[in-house]
Amino acid sequence: MKTTHTQTEGLAIEVRDLRKAYGEVEAVRGVSFEVARGEVFCLLGPNGAGKTSIVEILEGYRTRTHGEVRVLGLDPARGERELHERVGIVLQESGVQNDLTVRELVEMYGRYHLRRRPVDEVIELVELGEKADTRARKLSGGQKRRLDLALALVGDPDLIFLDEPTTGFDPGARRQAWSTIRSLCDLGKTVFLTTHYMDEAQHLANRVAVMNAGQIIAAGRPEELGGRDLRPAEIHFSLPVQWSLGDLPDIPFEQRSLDGDRVLVTTKEPVLATQRITTWAVDNDVDLGHFSVNQPTLEDIYLELTGAGVGEGETVTEEVVR
Amino acid sequence: MSAVATPSLKRDLGLIAWQVRYEQRAYWRNRGRGIFTFVFPLMFLVIFASLDKGAHISSRGGIPYDAFFVPGILAYGVIATTFVNMAISTAILRDQGVLKRMQGTPLPRWAYVAARIGSTLVIVGMMTVLVLALGAFAYNVHVRASTIPGLLITLALGTAAFTALGIGITRFIPNAEAAPVVVNVVILPLTFISSIWFPPDGMPKTLIDIAKLFPIRALADGLQYAFDPRTVGAGINAQDVETLAIWTVVGVFLMLRFLRHPQGEVR
Numbered sequence: 001m002k003t004t005h006t007q008t009e010g011l012a013i014e015v016r017d018l019r020k021a022y023g024e025v026e027a028v029r030g031v032s033f034e035v036a037r038g039e040v041f042c043l044l045g046p047n048g049a050g051k052t053s054i055v056e057i058l059e060g061y062r063t064r065t066h067g068e069v070r071v072l073g074l075d076p077a078r079g080e081r082e083l084h085e086r087v088g089i090v091l092q093e094s095g096v097q098n099d100l101t102v103r104e105l106v107e108m109y110g111r112y113h114l115r116r117r118p119v120d121e122v123i124e125l126v127e128l129g130e131k132a133d134t135r136a137r138k139l140s141g142g143q144k145r146r147l148d149l150a151l152a153l154v155g156d157p158d159l160i161f162l163d164e165p166t167t168g169f170d171p172g173a174r175r176q177a178w179s180t181i182r183s184l185c186d187l188g189k190t191v192f193l194t195t196h197y198m199d200e201a202q203h204l205a206n207r208v209a210v211m212n213a214g215q216i217i218a219a220g221r222p223e224e225l226g227g228r229d230l231r232p233a234e235i236h237f238s239l240p241v242q243w244s245l246g247d248l249p250d251i252p253f254e255q256r257s258l259d260g261d262r263v264l265v266t267t268k269e270p271v272l273a274t275q276r277i278t279t280w281a282v283d284n285d286v287d288l289g290h291f292s293v294n295q296p297t298l299e300d301i302y303l304e305l306t307g308a309g310v311g312e313g314e315t316v317t318e319e320v321v322r
Numbered sequence: 323m324s325a326v327a328t329p330s331l332k333r334d335l336g337l338i339a340w341q342v343r344y345e346q347r348a349y350w351r352n353r354g355r356g357i358f359t360f361v362f363p364l365m366f367l368v369i370f371a372s373l374d375k376g377a378h379i380s381s382r383g384g385i386p387y388d389a390f391f392v393p394g395i396l397a398y399g400v401i402a403t404t405f406v407n408m409a410i411s412t413a414i415l416r417d418q419g420v421l422k423r424m425q426g427t428p429l430p431r432w433a434y435v436a437a438r439i440g441s442t443l444v445i446v447g448m449m450t451v452l453v454l455a456l457g458a459f460a461y462n463v464h465v466r467a468s469t470i471p472g473l474l475i476t477l478a479l480g481t482a483a484f485t486a487l488g489i490g491i492t493r494f495i496p497n498a499e500a501a502p503v504v505v506n507v508v509i510l511p512l513t514f515i516s517s518i519w520f521p522p523d524g525m526p527k528t529l530i531d532i533a534k535l536f537p538i539r540a541l542a543d544g545l546q547y548a549f550d551p552r553t554v555g556a557g558i559n560a561q562d563v564e565t566l567a568i569w570t571v572v573g574v575f576l577m578l579r580f581l582r583h584p585q586g587e588v589r
Contacts, residue, residue, distance in 0.1 A: 059426060084428040091426070095418030099351040100344060108344045112337065112429040135351070155428070 011070075012037045012159050012190040013058060018067035020053045027053045029214035030067075035207075037158070040181075040191040042201040042222075045211030046306055051194040052092065054211075055163050058192065059089050072159055085113055088152030088160040090145075092167070098137040102128050102147055105136060106154050113155030126150045126180055142173035149180060159190045166200060178203050198299040208298075212306045226301035233270035233296075235277070238289040239263050249280040261289075270295075334433050341429070341437030346444060359407055360449065363399035364456060367392070370519065371461050381523045383552055392457035393545035394518045399449040400480050400541065404442055406505050408488025412438075413501040416492060421584045435581060439485055446481050469548040469557025476544035476559070479566035483537050483573050490576025492584075509538070517542045540565035 013035035020028040028050045035041040043051045056062040057069060060076035060083065069076060074083045096105055106123055110116040123132050126146040131139060139147060145165065152160055162181065166174045181204055184191055195201055201208045202222045209219040210226075218226050232254045238261045239245075245258050251273040254266040267273045270293050281288045350356045370391055377387040415421050424434050457463040465473060491508070495501045513519065515529045516539035522530050533539040544562035547553055 061422070061425070081428050081430065084426060087426075089423075089426040091419065091422060093419055094423045095415075095420050096423070097344070097348045097415075097420060098418075099348040104344065104347070108341070109427060111340050112427045114428075151423075 010037050011035065012039070012072060013041070013192065014068070014070040015054075015058075016068040018054065018057065018069060019065045020050070020057060020062070021065045026065075027214055028057075028064075031211075031214070031216055033209055033216065033219065035190060035192060037190050038185070038188055040185055040193060040204055040206050042205035042208045043192075043194040043211055044196070044198070044201045044208050044302065045194075046196055049211040049306075050214040051196075051211055052163060055161055055192065055194050059087070059161055060084075085115070085155065086158045088155060088157035090148045090152045090160070090162045090165055092163040094148070096136045096144075096147065096151070099135060101133050101135050102139070102150070103132045105147065106150050109151045110154035115156050116154055117156045119154070122150050122154045125153065125183065127176065142169055142176070145169070145173075145177065146180065149177075153184075157189065159192065160184060162191060162193045164195055165193070166195070166197065174200070198297070198302050202298045210302060210305050218301075218305050222298055225298060226305055228296055228298065228301050230268075231296045232266040232268045234294045235263075235265040235267065235270060235273060235292070236294070237263050237277070237291040240287055243286060249276045251276045334430060337429060338433050338437045338440060341434065342440045342444070345437055345441035349441065349445065355407070355411070359402050359445075360452065363395050363402055363449070363453065366398065366519075367395045367453065367456060368460075370395075379521055379523075381521060382550070385551055386463075388457070388461040388463050389549050389551060390521060390546055392453065392461060392463040393549040394542050396450065396453045396457075396477075397480065397538070397542035397545050398513065398518050399453050400446055400477065401484050401509060401538065403446045403449045404481055405484040405488040405491075406509065407445070408438075408442060408485055409491050409495065409505050410498075410501040412489055412492040413495045414498045416584060417498040425584070431581065435489070438489075442485050443481065446485075450477065463549065466549070466551075466553075466557070468555070469553055472553075472557025472559065473545065473548040475563060476541065476548060476566065479563060479570055480537070480541035480544070483566050483570040484541075486570060486573030486577040487537075490573055490580050493576065493580040512536055512538045515539070517546065534565070537566055537569035540569070 011034055013033075015034070016032050018028055018031045019026065031050075031054060033041075043054065045051050053062065057064050058071050058076055060079050063077050071083060072086055074080055076083060097108075100108065102123060103119060106119045110119060110122075120132075123129055126149050128143060128146055128150065131143055136144065136147060149162075149165070165181065166177045169177060178200070181191065181193075191204075193201075193204060205222055207220065208222050208225055209216045211217065220226075223229055239258070241261060245256060245263070248256075248263075251265065252267055252269045253273065254268065256263065256265040265273060265277075274293055277288070278291075280286070371388055374387045374391070378384045379387055379390055382390065412421075425431065454465060458465070491504070492501075495504050512533065515522065515525065515533040516536065517533070518538065522533070540562040544559045544566065547559040547562065548557035
């Protein structure tokens with residue numbers, strides 16, 4: 001029943017109507033997507049949405065119940081060595097031989113691959129140079145995660161899977177990890193990322209698919225996901241008591257309100273509205289406090305899409321203060 | 323066809339040799355594991371031998387106690403370096419996700435297993451040399467040239483059976499913390515009825531019959547047979563060899579079952 005599959009040029013991953021059931025429970029319910037070569041693709045969703053099921057099917061750790069899957073033109077369920085040669089995997093949680101040093105581990109794992117990157121170069125890339133002769137047992141959480149990345153990179157893969165690569169990181173370590181991941185894109189690698197952090201998706205991904213309850217409920221570039229770029233922006237400021245809403249200049253707006261001294265204007269033309277308000281304030285010597293213009297964040301969209309009251313992870317407020 | 327297969331096999335053999343080196347390095351760096359595995363049997367050898375200094379075993383035609391005890395400890399050393407070591411380390415590697423990580427690399431699973439077994443063989447070889455050297459120099463128990471075939475066959479089968487069983491039993495070890503307990507519960511009681519520490523003379527027949535079902539007694543008895551000064555011929559105890567061979571088959575079966583789903587069978 002196998003149909004001959006012609007590999008579509010330029011695609012790193014193709015998934016058609018993928019389903020995965022564990023007994024009675026269907027964890028993945030008909031998911032389709034494509035990832036182009038050289039792209040950073042992010043699967044975003046709350047815990048239990050089915051992200052890990054999908055990524056582990058793509059990595060060949062799990063079998064699918066239904067659907068077509070191609071990774072670099074190969075079926076991962078067949079466990080072919082060629083696929084392991086070309087794919088780097090950073091699992092959510094996986095240890096290493098703890099008694100070996102960073103350098104030994106990179107050497108050891110590198111040797112499994114026909115094509116490989118120089119050991120020192122890989123260690124430098126993940127910024128573990130100073131820890132090269134330290135045993136894995138003695139590394140901090142963040143350093144271990146970077147070692148994971150080094151071991152995934154040493155085989156010079158075309159495609160890298162990163163399953164929640166920064167979970168449990170402090171903010172500094174996350175920034176560092178992001179810059180490393182971004183340097184992978186500069187190397188021309190395809191990156192498949194899963195995360196439940198909105199800001200991570202936003203910083204790293206060219207394209208995001210939002211998952212909830214086993215299905216993709218939205219997909220697109222982070223800045224336009226869920227029509228985010230078309231949503232009205234919010235302008236906030238406080239108005240001194242002697243002024244009222246009626247005194248404001250003529251501006252394009254959807255809604256405007258005054259709560260105490262706090263003004264909220266929602267508008268689809270934030271640039272024009274901002275320019276009129278600020279010009280008016282300067283001309284009339286009005287002291288506007290706490291002036292800010294906000295576009296709905298990816299998190300707002302995400303919470304709206306997944307219908308979750310409280311999001312996981314950190315809150316990102318993207319403030320454009322003029 | 324073989325023209326295609328050969329370079330790939332050659333590469334894999336090279337990878338196995340490579341992996342054995344790193345397995346060895348990791349093994350000896352972990353003092354708690356590497357050193358104690360060796361210290362334990364040697365310590366027992368010294369303690370027991372000094373307790374019974376100069377004693378003879380009347381039920382065995384008055385042979386020196388040391389001639390019984392050195393091969394007994396050798397059996398224990400083989401079990402510690404193969405079964406105990408393999409079961410505990412495999413459970414740890416599984417729990418820490420190292421097995422899963424290895425599965426995602428181009429190193430074939432069989433090659434990784436072969437390297438782990440190869441590394442175990444290096445360790446069991448060193449243990450054998452150490453125990454035999456200590457036995458010869460400190461306790462005047464020497465390998466007998468005529469019974470070397472029996473000694474080698476028993477050692478080889480014992481190593482094979484206990485290595486395979488060590489990997490296979492991991493399936494029944496729920497987590498790494500439980501590993502030392504499970505392993506000792508399986509091994510320790512049996513060693514007392516299996517002719518390791520003392521001859522089973524005067525032991526109830528039922529216990530001896532139970533011990534005879536398991537490979538610990540077969541290994542100890544087979545080695546003791548090869549060291550017994552009264553043994554004539556090549557020193558091959560057919561019954562012990564048979565028991566060990568059967569357990570090797572059982573061990574390989576369990577090992578292969580474990581290796582099919584090293585992470586558990588949920589997927």
